[in-house]
Amino acid sequence: MSAIAIKYNDEIVDLVTAEERGIEGEAIELDNSPESLDVLRHSTAHLMAQAIKSLYPDAEFYVGPTVKEGFYYDFKTESEIGEGDLKKIEKQMLSFAKKKYKIEKYEISMEEAKEKFKDDHLKLSVMERIPSDTVSIYKQGEFEDLCRGPHLPSVGLIRYFKLTKIAGAYLGGNSKNEMLTRIYGIAFATKEALKEHMDMMREAEKRDHRKLGNEMKLFTFREEVGAGFAIWLPAGGRLRSRLESLLFKAHRKRGYEPVRGPEMLRSDLWKTSGHYQNYGENMYFTHIDELEFGVKPMNCVGHIKVYEDELHSYRDLPLKYFEYGVVHRHEMTGALHGLFRVREFTQDDAHIFCTVDQIEEQIIEVVDFVDKIMSTFGFEYKMMISTKPEKAVGDAEVWEKSEAALIAAMEAHNLAYTIDEGGGAFYGPKIDIKILDAIGREWQCGTIQLDNNLPERFELEYNGEDNEKIQPVMIHRAILGSFERFIGILTEHYAGEFPMFIAPTQVAIVPVAESHKEYAKLLSDKLIDINADSEIYAKNDSLNKRIRIAEKTRVPMIVVLGDEEIENKTVAIRDRRTREQYNLSEEEFLQLIQTKVNEVNF
RNA sequence: GCCGACAUAGCUCAGUUGGCUAGAGCAGCUGAUUUGUAAUCAGCAGGCCCGGGGUUCAAAUCCUCGUGUCGGCACCA
Numbered sequence: 001m002s003a004i005a006i007k008y009n010d011e012i013v014d015l016v017t018a019e020e021r022g023i024e025g026e027a028i029e030l031d032n033s034p035e036s037l038d039v040l041r042h043s044t045a046h047l048m049a050q051a052i053k054s055l056y057p058d059a060e061f062y063v064g065p066t067v068k069e070g071f072y073y074d075f076k077t078e079s080e081i082g083e084g085d086l087k088k089i090e091k092q093m094l095s096f097a098k099k100k101y102k103i104e105k106y107e108i109s110m111e112e113a114k115e116k117f118k119d120d121h122l123k124l125s126v127m128e129r130i131p132s133d134t135v136s137i138y139k140q141g142e143f144e145d146l147c148r149g150p151h152l153p154s155v156g157l158i159r160y161f162k163l164t165k166i167a168g169a170y171l172g173g174n175s176k177n178e179m180l181t182r183i184y185g186i187a188f189a190t191k192e193a194l195k196e197h198m199d200m201m202r203e204a205e206k207r208d209h210r211k212l213g214n215e216m217k218l219f220t221f222r223e224e225v226g227a228g229f230a231i232w233l234p235a236g237g238r239l240r241s242r243l244e245s246l247l248f249k250a251h252r253k254r255g256y257e258p259v260r261g262p263e264m265l266r267s268d269l270w271k272t273s274g275h276y277q278n279y280g281e282n283m284y285f286t287h288i289d290e291l292e293f294g295v296k297p298m299n300c301v302g303h304i305k306v307y308e309d310e311l312h313s314y315r316d317l318p319l320k321y322f323e324y325g326v327v328h329r330h331e332m333t334g335a336l337h338g339l340f341r342v343r344e345f346t347q348d349d350a351h352i353f354c355t356v357d358q359i360e361e362q363i364i365e366v367v368d369f370v371d372k373i374m375s376t377f378g379f380e381y382k383m384m385i386s387t388k389p390e391k392a393v394g395d396a397e398v399w400e401k402s403e404a405a406l407i408a409a410m411e412a413h414n415l416a417y418t419i420d421e422g423g424g425a426f427y428g429p430k431i432d433i434k435i436l437d438a439i440g441r442e443w444q445c446g447t448i449q450l451d452n453n454l455p456e457r458f459e460l461e462y463n464g465e466d467n468e469k470i471q472p473v474m475i476h477r478a479i480l481g482s483f484e485r486f487i488g489i490l491t492e493h494y495a496g497e498f499p500m501f502i503a504p505t506q507v508a509i510v511p512v513a514e515s516h517k518e519y520a521k522l523l524s525d526k527l528i529d530i531n532a533d534s535e536i537y538a539k540n541d542s543l544n545k546r547i548r549i550a551e552k553t554r555v556p557m558i559v560v561l562g563d564e565e566i567e568n569k570t571v572a573i574r575d576r577r578t579r580e581q582y583n584l585s586e587e588e589f590l591q592l593i594q595t596k597v598n599e600v601n602f
Numbered sequence: 603g604c605c606g607a608c609a610u611a612g613c614u615c616a617g618u619u620g621g622c623u624a625g626a627g628c629a630g631c632u633g634a635u636u637u638g639u640a641a642u643c644a645g646c647a648g649g650c651c652c653g654g655g656g657u658u659c660a661a662a663u664c665c666u667c668g669u670g671u672c673g674g675c676a677c678c679a
Binding site for chain 2: 072080081082083084164165166167168169170173174175176179180181182184210214215221222223224226227275278279282297298300329331332333334335336337341425426427430444447449476510512513514515540541542543544545546547548549550551552558560562563564572574579581
């Protein structure tokens with residue numbers, strides 16, 4: 001196999017450019033390495049543009065880069081293009097690929113380029129953003145495109161690709177601009193790699209929590225209830241309450257006090273906190289007796305009122321209040337997505353009131369807490385520190401000090417983190433925790449945020465050693481983020497096969513015949529005593545069928561009870577995964593379940 | 603919010619270019635069967651075809667306005 005490009009000083013250079021510049025380097029072959037795929041996908045994007053141009057001659061093109069999962073091209077045409085047209089475009093691409101057009105390159109001045117693409121206002125706007133005086137043009141067959149490369153030597157090398165999605169996208173990523181059509185695709189060097197990728201996509205689809213949530217009866221959404229409002233069904237309710245009680249204990253162990261603020265508060269308070277001005281368009285309001293109330297989008301104000309309930313000494317700090325706070329946020333319709341993005345959700349929210357000197361140790365404590373939970377579920381995660389944004393309140397010194405405290409906490413404990421410059425909240429810097437799930441996707445869940453703004457606005461204080469009034473620091477933190485999103489992620493992470501300690505039902509009991517129902521009920525009661533839920537499959541169906549149904553519910557353990565078991569006081573256990581069967585005495589069985597249910601503590 | 607697609611029974615889906623009483627499988631109910639590890643048989647019931655308006659002799663099907671869902675974009679304190 002021959003090279004498709006070379007690597008020159010860490011730069012990927014295509015063959016035409018290498019020749020033009022008279023340089024040599026390590027050969028890059030057409031394979032599934034990241035460098036090679038990048039070139040391949042970029043050229044596939046161009047091939048797609050060529051196909052689109054031939055099918056829709058009025059099409060104008062914006063940019064067509066490669067991205068993490070393939071490539072896309074943004075363009076515009078007067079014709080309506082829908083999902084059904086992707087096949088047609090793919091076909092055209094293949095026919096061009098068969099012609100094995102050489103991909104040629106030449107350079108022209110910016111002026112010439114502007115003349116050349118004068119009818120393509122999108123290309124012109126691309127050129128606006130290029131500082132250089134000359135630009136390169138890549139040509140394949142009749143099709144020419146402004147591009148800096150690198151590209152394959154020939155479109156004939158493009159064989160294994162698929163157009164995956166069609167969607168709208170704002171020009172330049174700005175919602176004030178016009179909307180273009182975007183087609184996404186994927187390409188690989190080999191047929192096998194493409195197939196593997198498509199298989200993985202199908203696997204991800206099978207894990208989709210919306211699908212599993214429906215199948216497993218965890219939760220539902222209903223048109224008449226309203227968009228973004230989840231309804232928790234019994235199975236989901238059981239799972240959720242297990243998570244809640246585990247987490248409740250974990251908070252108590254760490255000195256958090258449970259508190260609760262009201263669901264809606266007078267708007268005056270939201271004006272004091274600044275939410276009215278800064279977040280008002282996402283809030284739900286109601287008017288009662290001439291007064292305006294705002295439904296809480298966050299729990300901070302309630303916790304501040306808890307703090308204000310009594311005078312505090314420096315000796316009391318840190319104070320940690322937590323609440324499973326139900327919040328409402330009017331998210332934009334297009335943002336809603338299963339349990340991942342809803343309009344009403346419950347945060348595992350806490351606020352820590354502490355002195356400036358305590359920030360570091362408090363951050364560390366929270367980070368440890370996070371680590372405990374994430375490792376229990378087998379999640380890897382990343383932490384990202386977001387610093388002062390352009391639009392920020394509070395004085396610069398405090399900002400610096402807070403940011404330094406976050407970084408110091410990370411450094412002191414050798415924790416890996418990245419920095420998102422300017423990505424903080426307007427009131428303070430934060431650490432975001434991003435979960436990597438079983439199939440490598442990232443989810444933003446927990447967050448730890450320093451806040452000097454609210455203590456200032458509400459004039460919070462405590463008495464210092466010399467009886468002077470000092471303003472405390474407030475740390476907002478959530479670990480799961482919200483039960484909704486976290487359970488959504490858990491569902492996909494485990495593909496619905498929840499481990500015993502969190503599963504909606506721990507055991508499925510299948511009595512062989514009518515006469516064994518009584519023993520089943522007895523066992524079920526004993527399971528409740530050890531905090532395990534079970535379901536008895538005693539319907540008038542064949543044994544095979546009931547086992548099949550039990551299997552399909554993804555319950556972690558199935559036990560079958562018949563004459564033998566009753567006689568010997570044993571249970572026949574069927575392992576879901578291996579389909580193997582083995583017997584345990586009732587006592588051993590209960591012991592096993594008890595261990596498994598309690599094996600986890602955060 | 604924007605671009606595009608979609609909405610038929612509890613669930614998953616059929617339903618020709620507008621044309622008879624809108625179909626199937628699973629789930630549900632009633633029987634029969636009482637089962638030893640992934641679907642026993644038979645019968646029954648179940649629909650304002652997402653909601654308003656319209657076009658037409660005739661609308662699940664066409665138009666329109668909503669609502670909701672999906673794929674992205676933008677948003678995400």
